[in-house]
Amino acid sequence: MYAETVKFPKMARVKQIIAQTAINDIKGAVREELESINVAGRIKPGEKVGxxxxxxxxxxxxxxxxVIIEAVKQVGGEPFILPAMGSHGGGTAAGQVEMLNSLGIRAEALNAPVLACDKASQIGTTKQGIPVYVNDITLSGQLDKLILFNRVKEHTEFEGEIESGIHKICAIGIGNPQGALAVHQYSLDYGYEQTITEVGAYIIKQLPVAFAIATVENYYHETAHIKAMLPDEIMEAEKKLLKLAKASLGKIPFEAIDVLIVEEMGKNISGSGMDANVIGRIQVFGQKEPEKPVIKRIVVLDTTVESHGMATGIGLADFTTKKLVDKLDLWSTYFNCITAQSPEKGRLPIYFATEKESIGAALTCIGITKPENARVVHIRNTNEVEVIEVSASLLPEVLVRSNLELLTEEKPMQFDESGNILKISAG
Incomplete structure (x- = not known):
């Protein structure tokens, strides 16, 4: 119905000019950082290291x-890979292994066993009375030391000095489903930053942490910074790394949008499927919504293969497609949303059989603005906003901005015979 009755706006392709730096020699950079903290002084020969x-x-x-595994072996340690992903992987040990496999982390390829475990035990409480859970593997005597490795980045559900990084992989990752649930439950009352920081710091102090190593990525998802930290340095170092990460964020270059079209969402893109910092929606109880951008309607068209059917964050959209709904693994989606205390993110939007119908429906829900005059932005996903498509009504802004380059002239929004929009990646 909407595919035939709505007058779709004309669109043009635009490029954001984004200057970023990256590390060329990854192995060399990691080795240099590890040398700076004297791994031999942190790990003794024969120690088993997770x-x-x-x-x-x-x-x-x-x-x-x-390289981390290599460094452990060089000083006589025995390395193990410790999955640290909270409730991801369906909250099971087998699911954790499958998730790591999809990321290229396999025991046989790295010559290091994977110690997967879906159970956790409480090791204490923080000053605020928050229970602290730790993966049973780390409490069983199978490991003598821990190396905390994670990427430092902005969180999709709150803003603070510490968001997603070393403290989070302790508080939520090492805690398995039990720890992840506790952290999210207490975050509704105490706030995410305080809860994650308190629990993470408690774990860092109580467990035999040898050191931590973190990365920061630039907009292009290239490694831009690598930092090794001793346990007592983690707090301040992570704060500095987060500032670097936020300076590299990619955003949609418009503050007011009628309809945002997102080709794909997924856990490999953002913890909430779509980055809240990009779409301007959080939907977490007790957390303030971003003031900008203001987007009236969001249409998400598909989910990534890497998400394995988990669509946490689908509730952030107003419209979607039957294609996406048919791919859903409802159990893993619901389990993750409930664990994260965010049932809102598991709600299904209105969906239609084709992308054209869904986009058309969204264009009818923007108030008095005519669909053909709507301010529309089309992106591949919230991690890729360098090349985007914008409607004709946004072109006057594009032409006067030095950080935006017009790549094509405006032309009718294009759909194939199946009602799928021409993807940005298709050129």
Whole structure:
């Protein structure tokens, strides 16, 4: 119905000018950082060492883990890969292994066993009375030391000095589903930053942490910074790394949008499927919504293969497609949303059989603005906003801005015979 009755706006392709730096020699940079903290002085010969690996897509993940494993072996330690992903992977040990496999982290490829475990036990409480849970593997005597590895980045559900990084992989990752649930529950009352920081700091103090190593990525998801930290340096170092990460964020270059079209969402893109910092929606109880951008309607068209059917964050959209709904693994989606205390993010939007119908429906829900005059932005996903498509009504702004380059002239919004919009990646 909407595909036939709505007059779609004309669109043009635009490029944002984004200057970023990156590390060329990843192995060399990791080795240099590890040398700076004297690994031999932190790990004794014969010690069994667990290296945390989460479920997020981290640039150069396999290379970095390989170098850490190499460093442990060089000083006589025995390295193990420790999945640290909270409730991801369906909250099961097998799911954790499958998630790591999808990221290229396999025991046989790295010559280091994977110690997967879906159970956790409480090791104490913080000053605020927040229970602290730790993966049973780390409490069983199988490991003598821990290396905390993670990417430092902005969180999708709150803003603070510490968001997603070393403290989070301790508080939520190492805690398995039990720890993840506790952190999210207490965050509704105490706030995310305080809860994650308190629990993370407690774990860092109580467990035999040898050191931590973190990365920061630039807009292009290239490794831009690598930092090794001793336990008592983690807090302040992570704050500095977060500032670097936020300076590299990619955003949609408009503050007021009628309809945002997102080609794909996914856990490998953002913890909430779509980055709240990009779409301007958080939907977390007790957390303030971003003031900008203001987007009336969001249409998400598909989910990534790497998400394995988990669509946490689908509730952030107003419209979607039957194609996406048919791919949903409802159990893993619901489990993750409930664990995160965010049932709102698991709600299904209105959906239609084709992308054209869904976009058309969204264009009818923007108030008095005519669809053909709507301010529309079309992006691949919230991690890729360098090349985007914008409607004709936004072109006057594009033409006067030095950080935006017009790549094509405006032309009718294009759909194929199946009602799918021409993807940005299709050129």
């Amino acid at each position: 290296i945390t690996v989460g479920s997020r897509g981290v640039a150069n993940l396999k290379i970095i883990v390989e």
